[in-house]
Amino acid sequence: MSKWFYLNGFLLLVAIWKLIEHAIYSSIQLPVWLGLAGLLFFLFNWTRQAVFSTIRNHPKRKVKVRLAQLSKKVVPFHRYTGTAALILIIFHAFLMLQRYGFALQTPKILIGLLAGITLVFMVLSGWLRLFWPSVKKRYLHIYLGMTLFVLICIHVIL
Ligand code: HEM
Secondary structure (H helix, E strand, O other): OOHHHHHHHHHHHHHHHHHHHHHHHOOOOHHHHHHHHHHHHHHHHHHHHHHHHHHHHOOOHHHHHHHHHHHHHHHHHHHHHHHHHHHHHHHHHHHHHHHHOOOOOOHHHHHHHHHHHHHHHHHHHHHHHHHOOOHHHHHHHHHHHHHHHHHHHHHHHO
């Protein structure tokens, strides 16, 4: 199994843990729910990377074929789930900025904004690939995904 499955699982567990903390110390409010929903949509799409990686490295042909069929089933939704993640995160960011202000000295907000900007480019590169596919754009999309994954991890942990 690809290391990305474990990393995705780790990020999901950290996010759930943070939500439990919110629930214990105050209550889970709409802006946080929106952040979690955006994260879930991102993770749904990013798990395809884990599936591809497993297809490339798995020794058994039967497993490779089954995973490829599964991946083919979700591909029609990929761009829409990515766009949905962006829309949810825009609302998340808007409500957070309304609550805390444009406080770039706060690491959570600074890293959140960097993640938000990366997500904009990730979604854009995904749509551009539909109309003008190229190997460069494919790699750009994957590297943006990796960068986004790291930024979201830092954002949620902080
Ligand atoms: C891809 C982008 C993003 C994702 C997936 C995301 C996800 C999340 C999640 C799941 C939480 C709740 C867990 C926690 O408190 O650590 C959260 C909290 C937070 N997010 Fe984001 N976020 C993103 C972008 C942003 C942006 C652009 C901002 C800009 C203002 C932001 C500001 C915050 C703040 C201030 C909190 C803490 C809320 C509190 O403790 O009251 N996030 N985010």
